[in-house]
Amino acid sequence: MEEDGYDDRGKNTNTNTNTNTNKVVIKIPSYQEVLKTSQWKSTPPSLFxxxxxxxxxxxxxKSSEFYSPPPPSSTSAAASEITASRERQSNVPSSSSSASTSGLSSSWSSSSSSxxxxxxxxxxxxxxxxxxxxxxxxxxxxxxxxxxxxxxxxxxxxxxxxxxxxxxxxxxxxxxxxxxxxxxxxxxxxxxxxxxxxxxxxxxxxxxxxxxxxxxxxxxxxxxxxxxxxxxxxxxxxPADIIQGQMDTDYLSRLTHALTTVRHVNKTDVVTLGNAFGSLSHIMDASMEDLARCPGIGERKVKRLYDSFHEPFKRVVPSYPAVPETSTQNNAEVGSANEDKEAKEEKDREKESKRRKKEPQLTVKSALSAAFSKYADKVRKKNNKSQGEGRGETSAATEQEAENKNL
The missing domain is CATH 3.40.50.10130 (Rossmann fold)
Incomplete structure (x- = not known):
């Protein structure tokens, strides 16, 4: 029999009712808690x-064994010396000479620090x-x-x-x-x-x-x-010239720099070619037989030298005609059309070959000769202009002398 919430064993039976009443309770936050949460949302924390x-x-x-303190800076040492000198000067009685020396030392220290x-x-x-x-x-x-x-x-x-x-x-x-x-x-x-x-x-x-x-x-x-x-x-x-490549101005070094750009040609070969032909123009005019007579220059080097001087600047790209798609139904018509196209292409090729034969072939030798001729014309015009200016100055001087004599 249960009375007042107690059973026969003497245990309290009101615990369940208390727990149920606790679950229903609603917690209302205070004003300070609401203010804190609103401030956090308005200003989010910075990631940086x-x-x-x-x-x-x-x-x-600093706590490791590999760290050692940095050396004292030169500015701090100079500042300490200046303060020490000022303290020494403060102990000595003031005079006009001491003031002048202190002013000179301060100006010298400021200039040296700058x-x-x-x-x-x-x-x-x-x-x-x-x-x-x-x-x-x-x-x-x-x-x-x-x-x-x-x-x-x-x-x-x-x-x-x-x-x-x-x-x-x-x-x-x-x-x-x-x-x-x-x-x-x-x-x-x-x-x-x-x-x-x-x-x-x-x-x-x-x-x-x-x-x-x-x-x-x-x-x-x-x-x-x-x-x-x-x-x-x-x-x-x-300046930037320090890291740039420097080349000597004498003729042999420039010739070596030019010819060693050809593959398999070294400095010894350049000296041999220079002794045999004398100049770059003679080397360019030489035939393959003349180049092969030089000692130490084999067949591969001769071919590369001759090709580098005589091959054209522009490489001719072969143009292959496109293969048309044919069907089994109109083989005859397509065959006649192909024949016409081939005939036209052959005519175009003949015209192109004739035009190329008429035009002079541009090679390294011809390009260099044209450049040298242009440079020679430029130097000749410059010399003529300077000579004309010199003659004009001499004629003006003679006229002025004649006028002075008449006066």
């Missing part, structure tokens, strides 16, 4: 949140703690407030990117290039490849660099990246 400095992004590198900054790589403060800086040894560098990571000259800059950092922040390179705003003539993206799987991240970096007119340089070590920066800085004011 890079570190402020390089040391924060790569703090784990020239030093002009000849040094200006490094952004974001790169503090980057182990790459200790590998820049052949060029001076100093920290400065610059937009790019490395200012290599007046119109050249560099952005440093690690592929490991790119995997953490894929939008970092895009925002850094956008900060430059195309103010530099040369923008270099110096990519340090420090991951094993480089296919996907390197493809993304290459696309970003190409779309924004940046030059991509990949380095597989910090030493290589530092060497790239040093080289760009050293060749800042050098």
């Amino acid at each position: 949140a890079p570190s402020q400095t390089f040391s924060q992004a790569f703090a784990f590198v 020239t030093q900054n002009r000849n040094a790589i200006l490094v952004s403060h974001r790169q503090k703690g980057n182990p790459l800086l200790k590998h820049i040894r052949n060029v001076r560098w100093a920290f400065a407030d610059v937009v790019c990571d490395y200012l290599l000259g007046q119109g050249s800059c560099a952005l440093y990117l690690s592929l490991r950092y790119h995997l953490l922040h894929p939008d970092y390179l895009y925002y850094r290039i956008r900060e430059l705003q195309k103010n530099f003539k040369l923008s270099v993206v110096l990519c340090h490849v420090d991951v094993e799987d480089v296919v996907k991240p390197l493809l993304e970096v290459t696309k970003t660099a190409l779309l924004h007119d940046c030059t991509l340089l990949c380095g597989w070590s910090l030493e290589e990246c530092g060497r790239y920066l040093e080289t760009i800085k050293v060749y800042e004011n050098k």
